[in-house]
Amino acid sequence: MKIGMRVWSTAAICAFASVAAHADALRYPPAPRGDVVDDYFGTKVADPYRWLEDVDSPATRSWVAAENALSLPYLAALPRRDALRERIAALWNYERYDLPQKKAGKLFYGRNDGLQNQSVLYVDEGDGKPRLLLDPNKLSADGTVALTQYEPSPDGRFLAYATAAAGSDWNEFRVREVASAQDTGDVLTRIKFSGIAWTNDNAGFFYARYPAPPAGAKPGTFDELADQRLYYHRLGTPQADDALIADNAAQPQWGWGAQVTDDGRWLVVSISQGSGNENAVWVKDLGKGAAPKFDAPFVKLVDNFEAEYSLLGNRGGTLYFRTSSGAARGRVVAIDVARPAPADWKTIVPESADTLQAALFAGDGIVALAMHDATSRLLRYAIDGKAEGEIALPGLGSVPDLALGGIQLSGKAGDPLLFYAYTSFNQPQTNYVYDLAKNEGRVFQAIKLNFNPADYVTEQVFYKSKDGTRIPLFISYKKGIKRDGRNPTLLFGYGGFEISKTPEFSVPNLVFMERGGVYALANLRGGGEYGKAWHEAGILERKQNVFDDFAAAAQYLIAQQWTSPAHLAIGGRSNGGLLVGATVNQHPELFAAAFPTVGVMDMLRYHKFTIGWAWAGDYGTSDTPAGFRTLYAYSPYHNVKSGVKYPAVLITTGDHDDRVVPGHSFKYAAALQAATAKDGVADGKPVLIRIDSNAGHGAGKPVAKLIEEETDKLAFLLQFTQ
Numbered sequence: 001m002k003i004g005m006r007v008w009s010t011a012a013i014c015a016f017a018s019v020a021a022h023a024d025a026l027r028y029p030p031a032p033r034g035d036v037v038d039d040y041f042g043t044k045v046a047d048p049y050r051w052l053e054d055v056d057s058p059a060t061r062s063w064v065a066a067e068n069a070l071s072l073p074y075l076a077a078l079p080r081r082d083a084l085r086e087r088i089a090a091l092w093n094y095e096r097y098d099l100p101q102k103k104a105g106k107l108f109y110g111r112n113d114g115l116q117n118q119s120v121l122y123v124d125e126g127d128g129k130p131r132l133l134l135d136p137n138k139l140s141a142d143g144t145v146a147l148t149q150y151e152p153s154p155d156g157r158f159l160a161y162a163t164a165a166a167g168s169d170w171n172e173f174r175v176r177e178v179a180s181a182q183d184t185g186d187v188l189t190r191i192k193f194s195g196i197a198w199t200n201d202n203a204g205f206f207y208a209r210y211p212a213p214p215a216g217a218k219p220g221t222f223d224e225l226a227d228q229r230l231y232y233h234r235l236g237t238p239q240a241d242d243a244l245i246a247d248n249a250a251q252p253q254w255g256w257g258a259q260v261t262d263d264g265r266w267l268v269v270s271i272s273q274g275s276g277n278e279n280a281v282w283v284k285d286l287g288k289g290a291a292p293k294f295d296a297p298f299v300k301l302v303d304n305f306e307a308e309y310s311l312l313g314n315r316g317g318t319l320y321f322r323t324s325s326g327a328a329r330g331r332v333v334a335i336d337v338a339r340p341a342p343a344d345w346k347t348i349v350p351e352s353a354d355t356l357q358a359a360l361f362a363g364d365g366i367v368a369l370a371m372h373d374a375t376s377r378l379l380r381y382a383i384d385g386k387a388e389g390e391i392a393l394p395g396l397g398s399v400p401d402l403a404l405g406g407i408q409l410s411g412k413a414g415d416p417l418l419f420y421a422y423t424s425f426n427q428p429q430t431n432y433v434y435d436l437a438k439n440e441g442r443v444f445q446a447i448k449l450n451f452n453p454a455d456y457v458t459e460q461v462f463y464k465s466k467d468g469t470r471i472p473l474f475i476s477y478k479k480g481i482k483r484d485g486r487n488p489t490l491l492f493g494y495g496g497f498e499i500s501k502t503p504e505f506s507v508p509n510l511v512f513m514e515r516g517g518v519y520a521l522a523n524l525r526g527g528g529e530y531g532k533a534w535h536e537a538g539i540l541e542r543k544q545n546v547f548d549d550f551a552a553a554a555q556y557l558i559a560q561q562w563t564s565p566a567h568l569a570i571g572g573r574s575n576g577g578l579l580v581g582a583t584v585n586q587h588p589e590l591f592a593a594a595f596p597t598v599g600v601m602d603m604l605r606y607h608k609f610t611i612g613w614a615w616a617g618d619y620g621t622s623d624t625p626a627g628f629r630t631l632y633a634y635s636p637y638h639n640v641k642s643g644v645k646y647p648a649v650l651i652t653t654g655d656h657d658d659r660v661v662p663g664h665s666f667k668y669a670a671a672l673q674a675a676t677a678k679d680g681v682a683d684g685k686p687v688l689i690r691i692d693s694n695a696g697h698g699a700g701k702p703v704a705k706l707i708e709e710e711t712d713k714l715a716f717l718l719q720f721t722q
Contacts, residue, residue, distance in 0.1 A: 026074070026682035029066035031670040038604070040628045045604065045638065049670045053605075053663035055655065060666070064655065064691050067669070071650075071688040078715040084511060085711040089115070090450065091507045092707060097431055097445045099421050101410050104156030106178070108133070109445075110147070117143025117702035121150065121161075123178060133181050139163060143702035144694045151196035151205070152178070154264075158235070160196045160205055166656040166694040167701055169193070169611070173207060175235060188239050192225065193611075195257055199292045200264025204234040206245060208256040225611050230256040230269065232294065243294060245269075246282070253613060261314040262361075262413060264292065266337070268311050268319065276617040277308040277498050277528075283319070283337055301340045313361040313413060315383075320348065320366075322359045329531035330356030332366065332385070348385040355531045357500070362411030362418045363436035367391075369399055369408055373460065374472050374502050374523045378420065380436070391434055391441065396458055397424030398502035411436075419444065425476040425519065426456040428505040455479055456513060458503065463556040465525075466548040469537075472523040473553055474503060475562065478513045488517045488721035489563035491554055495524030495546035496575035496618055498535040508710040515718065518562055522553040524579075526618070539618045541630050547582050554583075554590045567721045569647070571595035571713075574660055575618075578603070581636025581668060584646060591647040593685075593720040595713055596636070598653050598660050601668035603635035604628070609661045637668045642675040648685035648720040650713060654692045654701075665689060685720065 033048035052060055075081065098110035098119060105126050110119035118136040125131070139145040148171055150161040159178055162171040173188035173196070194208040208230050229247035233239065246269055248254050257270040257279075264286060271280040281302040286292035302309055307325035314320065317337045324330055325342070332349035349359070354370040354377060365388060366381040376399040378391035393399070400423050401408045410419035416437040423429045428449070434441035458476045465471050481487055490512060494501050501521055509519045523529045526538025526546045538546040554570065557563050568591050572580045577599020584594045600606050600615070604622040607613045613621075620627035632638060649672060653665035669689035676684050690712060692705060701709075 026070065026686050027680050028673040028677055028682065028687075029063055029070060030680065031063060031674065033674075040604070040622055040632070041625045043628070043632070045632070047605075047667075049667040052666035052670060053609075053661070055662055055666070063666070063670075067689050068691055071690050072712075074686070074688060075650075075690065075712040075715060078719050080718055081711060081715040084714050084718075085707065087511050087514070088507055088711055088714070089707055091510060092703065094428065094447055094449060096428060096447060099408075099410055099431055100419050100444070101152065102412065102415065102417065102419070103152040103154065106152070106156040108150065108152055108159070112703075115703055117704055118146050121147060131181075133159065133178065134161065134176060136163065140165070142694065143704060146701075149196065151198065153198045153202040153205075154200050155202045157202060158184070160198070162191070162196075167654050168656055168658050170658065173233075184235060186233070186235055188233060188242075193228070193255060195259075197258040197260045197267075199232075199260055199286065201291050203291070204232055206230060206232050206258035206260070206267065208258070226252040228255050230258060245284075245294065246298070255614075259311050260286070261311075261319075263314065266314055266319065267292075269298070270309065270311075273305055274614040274617045275497055275611075276305075277324070278305040279309055280305055281309050281321075285337075299337055299340065301335060301337070310358070312359055312366065320361070322356055322368075324532050327351035327356075328533050329354065332356070332359055332368070332381075348383075349381055350385075355500075355528065357528075358408050360409050360411055361413035362409070363416045364414070365436070367409060367411060367418055367436075371500060371502070371529060374398075374474070374500060374529045375460075376422075376502065391418075391420075393422055394427070395424055396460065396503065397422055397427065398504060400429055400502070400504055423505050424503045425458045425474070425505065425509070426453040451510065451514075456510075461556075463552060465545070465552040467545070469525065469545075469549070471525075471549050471553065472529065473556065474521040474523075475518060475557075476509070476513060476520075477518045478516070481516060481518070483561040485558070485561045485564040486567055487563050488512075488515075488718060489520060489557060489568050490517065490717060490721075491520045491522065491550070491557065491568065491570045492576070493522045493524050493546075493550050493553070493570070493572050493579055494574075494576040495526035495538055495549065495579055497526070497615075498528035498532070499575075500528040508714050512714060512717065515722075517718075517721075518557075520553065520557060520562075522550060524549040524553075526575075540620045541626070543619070543630065544634065546579060547586060547634065550579055550583050551587050551590065554587070558590070565590050566592055569593035569595065569717055569721050571597065572599070573597040575600060577601070577660075577665075578636060582634045582639070584649070585636060585639040585641075586634075588644055588646050593648040593650070593717055594646075595717070596649070596651055596665070596668070598657055599636070599651075599664060599668070600660050601636045601664040602638070603631040604638065606660075606664070609663070610658050612661075637664075637671055640668070640671045640675045644675065645684055646672065646676055646687070648716070649687045650716045651687075651689040652692070652709065652713070653689070654694075656694060662691065665691075688716075 036047045036050040038045050093114035100107045100109040107124040112119040121134040122130040123133045136147040144166050148162045148164045159176045169192045171191045175184045175186040190209045197206040230245045231242040233242045255272040259268045267284040269282040282298040283301050285296040310322045312320040331351045334346040354372045358369040368379045370377045380388040418434045421429045421431050431444045433444040524546050577596035580596040607621045622628040651665050651669050653662045672687045
């Protein structure tokens with residue numbers, strides 16, 4: 001059997017073949033309307049599908065099974081699906097690599113031979129002969145256990161690594177001896193949103209964890225998160241003996257991250273209070289000896305949450321940070337631990353017209369990753385900030401944040417070798433190595449493709465939003481298409497949390513373009529493309545700007561004859577799913593199809609689940625009159641209206657998504673199906689929900705599952721836009 005192939009009876013396929021061609025034959029599963037009504041500051045708001053928030057109840061499980069029994073055969077019977085799956089699988093089947101990390105002369109990197117569900121971790125000890133170190137595919141029968149991050153010890157002897165099951169944000173940490181590729185027996189649990197920071201004696205590491213749930217608490221993955229604390233784990237000891245390093249009982253929503261400087265001297269703790277990038281910074285002197293000491297008090301280097309600080313490294317008692325403090329698009333500053341007042345900070349790399357995304361010590365200077373109109377630039381500086389030129393990238397693309405551990409650049413002070421990746425709409429992630437001493441670079445790990453990148457074109461244009469703001473838009477397509485208003489087009493967006501959407505490769509998008517499709521990516525306000533001000537222009541009471549930017553992108557594509565409403569679809573994930581839901585409600589006439597994926601759809605209750613409270617910096621909450629008014633005006637679930645001719649909608653989520661809980665998509669799907677049906681039968685284009693089992697928010701999803709999901713989405717897209 002081919003990887004990921006679904007088995008359906010011949011009778012089932014035949015029964016649903018006609019359904020695929022005649023949407024009005026769809027009978028939606030019953031979803032009883034409850035009588036829940038909430039009072040928000042005098043406004044009564046019905047929540048008829050509140051019962052779908054309990055994802056483990058028998059009623060919800062029955063509804064989920066019925067929805068999948070409708071959607072999966074429907075999608076399987078779409079006329080192009082088999083050919084699309086074959087092509088997607090063929091293009092996905094190429095050897096690819098994660099960005100390497102170098103420690104103690106060893107290179108660590110993930111590699112996938114093409115259709116492996118999870119990439120396999122290798123170590124190259126300097127002889128050019130990579131050795132398998134950890135294969136996540138052997139940790140589960142169905143490939144749903146993923147390696148989510150890893151961190152070698154400074155001497156390269158040990159590897160601390162994290163795994164997650166079924167797409168959950170919950171991680172387990174273990175330690176593996178590199179020489180033997182065997183685990184040490186150390187197992188750490190109750191971990192979410194934590195990094196790994198080794199001490200220089202290689203004896204242990206700092207990490208953050210949540211306390212055990214209170215006695216009698218309902219088991220499950222959807223509990224609200226609070227009281228994360230920073231610990232130190234010493235190898236060979238039980239987790240119960242881990243040393244508590246930092247917490248704050250008065251601030252249960254603080255999050256804790258840790259880094260140790262390369263010389264082992266300083267523990268630098270980053271404290272966050274939500275999903276925003278702004279953080280406080282505390283510093284502890286670990287001493288100059290071989291073994292760290294934890295008794296020194298913290299120096300509160302930055303004790304507010306007004307800007308972002310990201311550590312580059314240190315020179316003695318001076319710490320270097322990339323920060324948005326006093327620089328909305330970022331700068332690099334040096335802070336003397338003994339004189340931490342902002343008046344004593346020294347600017348090393350000043351703010352510029354480009355957004356500073358990342359910076360690190362490498363070779364004998366600093367390498368900075370900057371963003372110019374949503375495309376990447378690599379810049380070099382001396383340690384004193386003197387500009388030393390630019391490392392040329394292959395084209396209109398980006399240095400992606402795709403490696404395990406979230407690194408974009410891999411290098412170290414004193415080592416001339418810098419590793420970075422490059423990707424674009426027609427080039428998969430390709431790793432490069434650059435010798436900073438010789439000023440020359442090369443492809444580090446070549447990849448073989450079974451398509452011709454030169455057949456595809458990307459243009460960047462700029463259009464005006466509703467209020468006149470200039471918005472960037474990437475448009476990618478295969479050479480030879482005509483701008484006659486009839487091209488099937490997918491417009492994608494995000495617009496939130498200061499996250500920048502830059503060019504990246506996607507197999508399904510390439511298959512779409514092969515078939516005459518146009519893929520467009522809009523850089524909406526709310527993102528980070530132009531720094532802090534761009535982000536703040538799309539949050540809280542200004543969130544409507546994001547939806548206006550997206551609708552204006554659609555109107556631009558139509559006006560410029562790239563497409564027309566009969567051929568235009570929109571898509572987005574997570575906060576982008578919210579974007580799709582809100583835009584469809586506000587402009588249903590503009591689109592033929594819509595793809596809200598793992599979306600935040602109930603804006604009045606999002607903050608009551610898992611990590612949802614952390615998003616209040618972008619959204620606000622319904623706990624205040626002003627917040628309620630803003631959210632109620634655009635909440636996708638609450639603004640679905642009967643009698644509206646909606647586009648075809650394919651909602652996708654995972655039943656184990658513990659970040660954006662699946663109840664969001666369940667409630668939205670039930671509301672939209674009810675609004676577009678007569679006596680339970682679809683009256684117009686279909687509204688389907690595809691609910692993946694043993695799947696979460698998307699990270700670590702097995703390749704087999706990805707191929708099936710993306711095939712379904714592409715078949716649906718072409719069905720309603722060609």
